[in-house]
Amino acid sequence: MKGATFGEVFAVREFRVLFGSFVLLIAGDVIKMLALSVLVYARTGSAGLSAAAYMAGWLPFIVGGLFLLSLADRLAPRALMIAGELVRAVTCLVVAYAGLPVWGLLALVLVTGLFSPVFFAARAAMLPEVLPGDAFVLGRSVLNVASASAQIVGLAAGGAFLAVTGPSGALAVTAALSVVAAVVLRVGLPYRPGRTGGPDAPGWGGAVRETLRVNRRLIGDRPVRGLLLAGWLPCVCLAGAEAMVVPYLGGQGRAGVVLAAAAAGMAVGEFVVGRFAPPNLRERLSLPLAVLLGVPWVGFALAPGVGWAAVLAGLGAAGLAYQLGLQRRFVDAVPEEVRGQAFGLQSAGLMSGQAAGAALIGAVGEVTGPGTAIAAAGVGGVLVALALTGVLRPSPTPTPTP
Template identity: 30%
Template sequence: MTDLAQRKASRLLPLTALLAAHGLSLLGNAVTMIVVPLYVLELTGSVVATGVAGVFATVPMIVGGALGGVLVDRIGFRRAAIAADVASGVTVAAIPLFAATVGLPFWALLALVFLSGLLDTPGNTAKSSLVPDLAEAAGVALTRASGAAGAVSRSATMLGASLAAVAVVLLGPLDALLLDAATFALSALLLALFVPSGATGHTEQRGEGFWHEFVSGVRHLARTPVTRNLVLLIVVTNCLDAAGMLVIHPVYARAVSPDGEFLGVMIAFFAAGALTGSAVFAWFGHRLPRRATLVVCFVLAGPPPYLAMALDLPLSAVLVVFALSGLAAGSINPLVYTVLYEQVPRAMRARVFGALTTGATAAMPLGSLLAGLAVDGVGFLASVLLIAAVYLGATLAPLLGRSWSGLERPKHPISA
């Protein structure tokens, strides 16, 4: 290897390690997202209980997003990411360990799920906040770094879903969670070894309280039209996605497969399509008009899977729809994060991303709970059709109003 190639590889190593660490922790989370709803259904036999578990999985994202972003800004991106992964690994490992020893009643499971979610959000915020700096140090364009991060995220979801489907059958739902704990440990190790300690990201302390710093992040989002609009759109779509992921999809999977393992297959097909979409965006995203791309991708990613389930299509056709919807969805997160990296100053990046996470997840517990109640009250078919209709209406919003024009590339991106 030439000196030039060695220097290039050395520059890329921290960014590569960050993406690998993020992928490992997300892989474990994908296992948890599949295993926990199936375990709750097995334990209680109640769709409402599954919705309640979804609430306990998503509410901590709001708390962690609100205060976690401020904490990440205070202690630094790298240190926060490592600490969050270690703590999350311990919390997740406690679920099967308690179940195998002293027992795991439903309330204890909810408590552990809550704690795990509370720790995940600051860790993910810290990793996301590191991307622009490490991309710049590696000489990688921001659009490509965002696309690569999206591809890693989708890959982790795809592999995690496939792994969960196998693990549930071979090991059982609780033992599968040990895989989650192992991925958190590996993620923390990669960050500690290969991401330089200089990638802290912390700012000088000014004696401001947590609430004041959080509010400053909210104000930045509110005063920037494009970020404000994105938050509102993501609040609605995340609510609908939570209803699908935590309630609708598990119920459908249990109806069409004996052990519910089809849930993992559905998510894996969606993730495979999304991985392809993220990779395509990484290479060609800079050439696409952002507003039109966002609308088309949201419309194709949201309603079609629900319509496929409502129409009772053959399972092979359902998987094709999920894959194509995933292909469209793959460009959404890289596009959104590219806009945010351009709009948010580095000095307040984590707290703004934390505020964004809070807004984006605020409606998710409600979506999960209402989906459980709706399936029990009006039936599966009516619930699925309603979700598809609301999804379509929400994702057409970027076609209205001049404030969405801020999606396009700014002449002078904010970096300070």
């Protein structure tokens, strides 16, 4: 099977619109959470509340993923994505200028964040409709590379805006980026109806009830469940390892070098595998790349310095490209009418799993020390990948009989 090319992917107008708005979304979200964290710390002087503020934008993925994802298939995707941008813009402006108490700020971010999984799911489910076949996998690779790059740029830009305008000004910048993204989506994307046909379609019930029903259906389907677990569990171990980098190096500056190397490794791995590996090879690489995701972190048992730690982190994160070999199979395994919810469940489980992995390895680090905990996360990643061999190694395509 011939693989798609970047030229073919970017030749599709709708993908260019999704790509541009996605970069604005990721960069804006990074600036928003950084500014919110600084704002809370400036008002309270509490490092704990500041950290809670930084994580507040991601925690609602758990609740939203469990109870609201059916909306991603019921409602028109363009309208959902635009609504997500406008909700983000209004939230940022209220946080920046309404003078709410700290508990009010955090509550507002948590409540509005409940719908974030729905907005993300609408975008993810639209991609295979815009880019059919192997072009979808390459499109996911491009978005993953863009996500890593936008996070790095967002952190740098957020720091600059905070220094010049303060947290309120940085939040206003995020609001402006969200408005621009909303305009781009409205002008650039054609209307597409919801997959389930709207509120008058047969079987339309409460969003919560429908989300729970479809989640049970997806998790009860053995092939879908296997692909979900294969997408989640190795990343749980990676998140645990990365969470220990700051305490391992004892300084935010040196840790930033290692985490930036991990982001660069991820981008390179996604680019190389997505662009140069043909579709069949890409799927065969899923198992060795998932193993690679864990192996380099085991080297932290030898207490490497910042240079070697950066090399190991970059190599390990390059293994994240294993997920590209699962994407086509996931789309094929999921019923089209619940594709939005399936992608939302995939993302919500990944977010939840990463938080759990960071907490688990953090607890190990309290007992054994950061270096040993990182190595334990690496060993866990290797064992998880091997346990998932049956899913990560695709079944051979049967040879047609003459």
